Amino acid sequence: MIDVHVLGSGGALPQAGHTPATYWIVVDGEPLLVDPGPGALVRLAAAGLIPAGTDSIGTVLLSHLHPDHSLDLVALLFAAHSPLPVRTDPLRVWGPPGLLDLLDRFRSIYGSWLEPRSRRLEAGELQPGQALDVPGGGRCEAFAVDHPQDRLSGVCLGFRFLDADGRCAVYSGDTGPCGNLVEAARGADLLVVECSTPDELATPGHMAVSQVAELCRNSRPALTVLTHQYPPAAALDLASLIGASYDGRVVQAVDGDVFTLPHGTGDSS
Numbered sequence: 001m002i003d004v005h006v007l008g009s010g011g012a013l014p015q016a017g018h019t020p021a022t023y024w025i026v027v028d029g030e031p032l033l034v035d036p037g038p039g040a041l042v043r044l045a046a047a048g049l050i051p052a053g054t055d056s057i058g059t060v061l062l063s064h065l066h067p068d069h070s071l072d073l074v075a076l077l078f079a080a081h082s083p084l085p086v087r088t089d090p091l092r093v094w095g096p097p098g099l100l101d102l103l104d105r106f107r108s109i110y111g112s113w114l115e116p117r118s119r120r121l122e123a124g125e126l127q128p129g130q131a132l133d134v135p136g137g138g139r140c141e142a143f144a145v146d147h148p149q150d151r152l153s154g155v156c157l158g159f160r161f162l163d164a165d166g167r168c169a170v171y172s173g174d175t176g177p178c179g180n181l182v183e184a185a186r187g188a189d190l191l192v193v194e195c196s197t198p199d200e201l202a203t204p205g206h207m208a209v210s211q212v213a214e215l216c217r218n219s220r221p222a223l224t225v226l227t228h229q230y231p232p233a234a235a236l237d238l239a240s241l242i243g244a245s246y247d248g249r250v251v252q253a254v255d256g257d258v259f260t261l262p263h264g265t266g267d268s269s
């Protein structure tokens with residue numbers, strides 16, 4: 001079983017209902033905090049998803065190192081430095097190559113303030129093609145996407161989450177049209193894909209509406225959820241626009257939406 005809580009369905013520009021990236025993805029009961037953008041901890045707390053505060057967070061996954069997907073890592077580590085948390089197993093943080101350098105740079109500013117007090121930070125870099133076992137029988141596979149970076153890391157990742165029964169939820173991260181994403185999403189039960197702009201504002205390294213429609217036609221996931229909407233995209237009826245050339249199921253996410261696999265077991269759409 002997989003639950004995908006979309007707590008941040010916007011891009012870097014926050015707006016009501018579409019704040020920067022934050023996803024809480026629960027695979028067979030094991031929660032993963034994916035892309036903690038600015039305000040992620042606050043939104044997790046407000047949604048009631050971390051009743052034990054940072055002690056409710058075991059694993060963090062970063063698709064890439066842009067601040068709108070990673071900035072609350074600092075907030076998380078500083079909160080874990082408080083004397084109040086009691087969890088003792090490691091806090092695991094996984095991300096693309098460059099993550100360890102980013103953490104070193106954060107430490108060069110904040111020093112020991114970012115050292116979790118009751119547990120150890122265990123950080124690791126994921127190469128495209130690498131998979132992580134998720135406690136409980138699930139798996140997370142990383143694949144390379146096309147989102148050019150000129151610092152910290154040249155690699156940006158998307159993720160395929162698989163539960164023990166083989167159900168599959170795919171998260172695109174940030175990317176332009178990309179063969180790896182088509183392959184990862186082919187036949188997926190759920191595709192959470194960025195849809196940053198209308199076509200007239202198409203931006204390299206991101207997906208515009210017609211590019212998402214083409215991806216959907218090529219990969220035909222059972223359900224497509226549109227996220228990472230900048231204000232001009234969020235103002236549109238994106239599902240209808242994509243529906244003009246694609247007959248599959250598409251939902252335009254709003255912060256707070258929850259999607260559950262298998263479908264029909266609590267899916268909010």
Ligand SMILES: [Zn+2]
Pocket residue numbers: 011012021066068069174228
């Ligand atoms: Zn982004």
